[in-house]
Amino acid sequence: MGIKNQRPHLSSLETGWNKFWKDFWSGTKPTIEASWCKTGRINQGLKTKITISINSIISHHRTKFKIGKTGDAYIRGDKKDYRNDYHFMYLLYKSKSSSYVSELEEHYIEKYMKSHPKANQNKRVRAPGKKMYSYDGYYYLYIVCTDE
Numbered sequence: 001m002g003i004k005n006q007r008p009h010l011s012s013l014e015t016g017w018n019k020f021w022k023d024f025w026s027g028t029k030p031t032i033e034a035s036w037c038k039t040g041r042i043n044q045g046l047k048t049k050i051t052i053s054i055n056s057i058i059s060h061h062r063t064k065f066k067i068g069k070t071g072d073a074y075i076r077g078d079k080k081d082y083r084n085d086y087h088f089m090y091l092l093y094k095s096k097s098s099s100y101v102s103e104l105e106e107h108y109i110e111k112y113m114k115s116h117p118k119a120n121q122n123k124r125v126r127a128p129g130k131k132m133y134s135y136d137g138y139y140y141l142y143i144v145c146t147d148e
Contacts, residue, residue, distance in 0.1 A: 028083060028087075029077045029078050029082065029083050030077045030082055030083075030086045030087055030088050030089040030144055031087065031088050031089070032073050032074070032077055032089045032091065033088060033089065033090045033091065034073075034091045036053045036057070036090045036091060036092055037091040037092060037093065037094050037140070038050060038053075038092065038093050038094075039093070039094055039095065041100075042100055042103060042104065046093075047104075047107070050092050050093060050104070050108070050141070051108075051111075053090070053092055054067075054092065054108065054112070054143055057090055057143055057145065058116065058119070058143075058145070061088070061145040061146065061147060063119065063145060063146040063147070064085075064119050064120075064121050064145065064146055065112075065116075065119055065120060065121065065143055065144065065145040065146075066086070066120070066121040066122055066143070066144050066145075067105060067108045067109050067112060067120075067122055067141070067142070067143050068105065068122075068141075068142055068143075068144070069098075069101045069102060069104075069105040069132060069139060069140065069141055069142070070132065070139070070140050070142065071098070071132040071133045071134035071135065071138075071139050071140070072133070072134065072135040072136075073089060073091060073140055073142065074135075075135070076089075076142075077089050077144075082144060085144075085146070086144035086145060086146055087145070087146050087147040088144065088145055088146075088147060089142050089143075089144045090142060090143050090144075090145075091140050091141075091142050092140075092141045092142055092143060093140065093141040094138045094139070094140050094141075095138065095139055096137055096138060096139070097139070098132050098134070098139045100139075101132075101139040101140065101141050102132075104141045105141055106125050106126055108141070109122045109124075109125045110125045113125070
């Protein structure tokens, strides 16, 4: 279960000048869109709702995408590999259980590797040995995509 961190978040410590230079040298980070985010226990109804959301996002952007999990969407979107390659990060599911999020991530990566092999940028279903850490006590399933 996630525990809320007591330290100030890096987003509150970052100055405008720091953001400017980071954007200049590393590219602009994806816009985080949380309005698609669902919660609850994993069941067929929840999976159907998330699938509808993913299909809607994919059909709107019609470009490459990647499905993943994180404990901090701000920090994940700030990484260099997402700054240049993706424009939007849609949060699809949030839970205090990292295992729920991991289960959904594997399910959707496998599903969309089969149905959208060219557009899906995930290289494998399960990431090797990556432990998630949460800032706010929640873990997130997300999809990132470009806007071309």
